[in-house]
Amino acid sequence: MATVTFDKATRIYPGSTKPAVDALEIDIEDGEFLVLVGPSGCGKSTSLRMLAGLEDVNDGAIRIGERDVTHLPPKDRDIAMVFQNYALYPHMTVADNMGFALKIAGVNKAEIRQKVEEAAKILDLTDYLDRKPKALSGGQRQRVAMGRAIVREPQVFLMDEPLSNLDAKLRVSTRTQIASLQRRLGITTVYVTHDQVEALTMGDRVAVLKDGLLQQVDTPRNMYDRPANLFVAGFIGSPAMNLVEVPIADGGVKFGNSVVPVDRDALAAATDKTVTVGVRPEHFDVAGAESDQGLAVTVNVVEELGSDAFVYGTAKVGDETKDLVVRVGGRNVPEKGSTLHVVPRPGESHVFATSSGARLSD
Numbered sequence: 001m002a003t004v005t006f007d008k009a010t011r012i013y014p015g016s017t018k019p020a021v022d023a024l025e026i027d028i029e030d031g032e033f034l035v036l037v038g039p040s041g042c043g044k045s046t047s048l049r050m051l052a053g054l055e056d057v058n059d060g061a062i063r064i065g066e067r068d069v070t071h072l073p074p075k076d077r078d079i080a081m082v083f084q085n086y087a088l089y090p091h092m093t094v095a096d097n098m099g100f101a102l103k104i105a106g107v108n109k110a111e112i113r114q115k116v117e118e119a120a121k122i123l124d125l126t127d128y129l130d131r132k133p134k135a136l137s138g139g140q141r142q143r144v145a146m147g148r149a150i151v152r153e154p155q156v157f158l159m160d161e162p163l164s165n166l167d168a169k170l171r172v173s174t175r176t177q178i179a180s181l182q183r184r185l186g187i188t189t190v191y192v193t194h195d196q197v198e199a200l201t202m203g204d205r206v207a208v209l210k211d212g213l214l215q216q217v218d219t220p221r222n223m224y225d226r227p228a229n230l231f232v233a234g235f236i237g238s239p240a241m242n243l244v245e246v247p248i249a250d251g252g253v254k255f256g257n258s259v260v261p262v263d264r265d266a267l268a269a270a271t272d273k274t275v276t277v278g279v280r281p282e283h284f285d286v287a288g289a290e291s292d293q294g295l296a297v298t299v300n301v302v303e304e305l306g307s308d309a310f311v312y313g314t315a316k317v318g319d320e321t322k323d324l325v326v327r328v329g330g331r332n333v334p335e336k337g338s339t340l341h342v343v344p345r346p347g348e349s350h351v352f353a354t355s356s357g358a359r360l361s362d
């Protein structure tokens with residue numbers, strides 16, 4: 001087991017002037033499950049491939065434990081990787097697929113068999129060891145791919161969207177299995193996904209990337225409660241946080257007809273005339289049309305989930321029409337076309353600088 005350090009690691013692809021990954025700095029603890037997340041093209045796979053040794057590092061360094069691996073070939077890094085396309089060898093049995101890397105490494109047959117059987121037990125594949133991959137379900141194949149990585153007992157697991165070939169339901173159950181398996185084995189893991197729900201549910205910590213730049217590394221809880229900037233605020237959370245540009249008023253911000261008190265230091269730090277206030281759908285106080293508080297939201301669509309419901313509406317903010325999402329109780333669902341008045345609950349709003357996007361509230 002080992003720590004993993006990205007020390008200002010940079011990758012500039014040949015023919016490009018802009019780094020695909022720009023001075024990435026993350027310290028991953030021994031045994032930690034770190035998730036890299038971000039939109040398509042933000043540099044997740046490039047970061048992982050640099051750690052694997054499949055991509056050159058043009059500047060900075062990468063360390064596994066105390067070892068500087070920046071220029072080591074992949075086979076000398078003591079890592080095992082699970083890809084999105086974990087192509088299994090179709091003509092080999094599950095057992096042979098799982099033991100293949102060990103066979104290439106010259107490990108003797110008895111030891112291979114023992115390691116494969118151990119891994120199969122952990123992965124619930126014991127009954128399938130003699131089958132060929134085509135006789136397995138998608139989830140079982142995915143577990144064989146995990147098994148191939150486990151038998152090598154690497155210092156670090158690298159996984160690049162390993163669940164994206166699975167259907168929605170299987171993804172949810174498999175992600176729980178992978179997370180609990182990782183905790184049991186205690187092997188440092190770097191996991192790539194573009195799905196923020198997957199990131200929050202699986203990671204000890206989550207690193208958000210955008211355009212090759214690290215935006216924030218934090219626990220899922222902190223990521224949700226204290227997003228570092230507008231990008232993270234909008235990216236983490238589903239439905240997304242409402243982000244509304246509002247004028248600064250005496251003692252707070254003007255949110256429709258109400259002045260919402262916010263952190264004084266946040267407003268003192270603001271350099272624009274407005275700030276952008278972020279409010280999660282579950283953090284509004286809601287009143288009916290009779291109220292004159294806050295913003296008047298016209299209800300367009302109601303998504304009922306049983307326990308609660310999401311109201312998708314529009315509100316006039318200044319001269320603009322703004323889409324808003326508000327969570328309400330499942331027994332208290334407004335009619336389509338009706339009007340709600342919403343005010344951010346005290347202490348539950350986030351304040352960001354409108355121009356730079358930086359978080360101003362603490």
Ligand SMILES: Nc1ncnc2c1ncn2[C@@H]1O[C@H](COP(=O)(O)OP(=O)(O)OP(=O)(O)O)[C@@H](O)[C@H]1O
Binds near residue numbers: 020038039042043045
């Ligand atoms: N071999 C390559 N040569 C040139 N540019 C590349 C190469 N591979 C990736 N890129 C570029 O580098 C950037 C980051 O790509 P990367 O594959 O790391 O993104 P990603 O976050 O994994 O995206 P996705 O979620 O779509 O897999 C993109 O702009 C991509 O076009």
Ligand SMILES: [Mg+2]
Binds near residue numbers: 045
């Ligand atoms: Mg990728």
